[in-house]
Amino acid sequence: MKRIYMDHSATTPVAPEVLEAMLPFFSLKFGNASSLHSFGLEAKEALEASREKVAKLLGANAEEIIFTSGGTESDNLSLKGIALRSREKGKHIITTVIEHPAILETCRKLQKYGFEVTYLPVSADGLVDPAALEAAIRKDTILISVMHANNEVGTIQPLQEIGKIAAEKDIYFHTDAVQTVGKIETNVNDLGVDLLSLSAHKFYGPKGTGALYVRKGTKLESIVQGGGHERGLRSGTENVAGIVGLARAADLASEIMASEAERLTDLRDRLAKLVLEKVKDAWVNGSMTKRLPSNLNFSFKYVEGESLLLFLDSKGIGVSTGSACSSKKLEPSHVLLSLGLKPEECHGSLRITMGRSNSEDDVDYVAASIAEAVARFRSISALGR
Numbered sequence: 380m381k382r383i384y385m386d387h388s389a390t391t392p393v394a395p396e397v398l399e400a401m402l403p404f405f406s407l408k409f410g411n412a413s414s415l416h417s418f419g420l421e422a423k424e425a426l427e428a429s430r431e432k433v434a435k436l437l438g439a440n441a442e443e444i445i446f447t448s449g450g451t452e453s454d455n456l457s458l459k460g461i462a463l464r465s466r467e468k469g470k471h472i473i474t475t476v477i478e479h480p481a482i483l484e485t486c487r488k489l490q491k492y493g494f495e496v497t498y499l500p501v502s503a504d505g506l507v508d509p510a511a512l513e514a515a516i517r518k519d520t521i522l523i524s525v526m527h528a529n530n531e532v533g534t535i536q537p538l539q540e541i542g543k544i545a546a547e548k549d550i551y552f553h554t555d556a557v558q559t560v561g562k563i564e565t566n567v568n569d570l571g572v573d574l575l576s577l578s579a580h581k582f583y584g585p586k587g588t589g590a591l592y593v594r595k596g597t598k599l600e601s602i603v604q605g606g607g608h609e610r611g612l613r614s615g616t617e618n619v620a621g622i623v624g625l626a627r628a629a630d631l632a633s634e635i636m637a638s639e640a641e642r643l644t645d646l647r648d649r650l651a652k653l654v655l656e657k658v659k660d661a662w663v664n665g666s667m668t669k670r671l672p673s674n675l676n677f678s679f680k681y682v683e684g685e686s687l688l689l690f691l692d693s694k695g696i697g698v699s700t701g702s703a704c705s706s707k708k709l710e711p712s713h714v715l716l717s718l719g720l721k722p723e724e725c726h727g728s729l730r731i732t733m734g735r736s737n738s739e740d741d742v743d744y745v746a747a748s749i750a751e752a753v754a755r756f757r758s759i760s761a762l763g764r
């Protein structure tokens with residue numbers, strides 16, 4: 380059976396070039412980057428060359444890149460690191476209601492330790508209002524954290540505007556850019572961010588590897604203590620193979636970013652058009668203009684997203700409902716609820732995220748399969764028409 384993967388916001392396959400770059404670091408070049416002999420130096424050189432490459436993708440300096448185990452850790456290090464270091468200055472953090480759990484749960488933990496968090500709402504199409512953000516700033520605000528693009532609905536936030544506000548008020552500005560790095564431009568100076576989280580497995584690199592950009596002069600406390608690796612900000616023997624893979628993935632992404640974004644935008648718009656033509660009582664969630672090229676999030680009335688997902692899976696198609704992390708739970712997606720959807724409308728949603736392997740033929744097949752699935756479940760449902 381034909382298999383079509385359209386869940387690239389959950390994870391991506393490791394690109395062949397990335398795997399090839401990583402392999403020697405599991406065998407011949409196995410050294411510990413902290414060792415002083417030639418085995419160690421070989422690993423150390425690979426580590427520093429990788430740092431340069433990741434920095435280049437972000438328009439940053441190599442010294443500003445801290446390697447971590449992924450997006451979740453980078454988000455934790457940003458929030459907890461700034462909070463711990465700046466707690467004498469203030470206890471207030473501003474974020475949004477549609478962040479990834481790596482941000483939301485970290486904020487909830489910080490609240491338990493006495494920090495105060497403002498969760499900004501979003502508009503019906505999923506966008507944060509910079510004026511509302513500015514109004515939420517207090518004298519004791521130490522950090523603003525707003526994601527670059529949302530993992531469920533793909534909306535791209537006005538980071539430049541927010542960055543200007545943060546800079547004017549002299550408040551640290553973090554962004555979770557896990558969904559944008561490698562897909563669209565993420566130049567840290569253009570965006571005006573002080574901290575930026577990224578994760579390799581979301582752009583054809585390996586799982587369990589990521590990085591945090593920390594602008595020079597930004598003061599944060601470490602949350603993992605030990606041998607003082609990564610400028611003391613993240614102790615632990617470096618995952619050299621993973622980091623080499625991350626760097627190769629970064630290079631690869633920057634080579635094809637523009638053409639791939641254009642191609643995916645066409646596929647996305649084709650899929651939206653086909654599905655909305657074939658299926659009544661359906662719509663796309665989130666902004667259509669400020670949106671990732673790869674993302675579509677549909678709501679279908681009178682059906683369960685779960686049933687659609689399983690039907691599509693039986694046809695070899697991999698998609699998701701809500702986000703991969705919350706899809707095992709029965710609660711409606713916090714992101715869709717924040718957009719103003721009713722719980723039952725959230726349950727009838729499907730996230731489709733395309734990537735390098737997808738073609739126009741795939742789009743046509745998926746559109747036809749979705750139409751078939753919705754028709755079938757509506758006809759057997761008491762609510763159906």
Ligand SMILES: *Cc1c(COP(=O)(O)O)cnc(C)c1O
Binds near residue numbers: 454530558578589
């Ligand atoms: C996937 C994701 C994360 C978590 O990254 P991991 O590397 O899987 O820990 C964080 N934020 C966003 C927006 C994501 O999509």
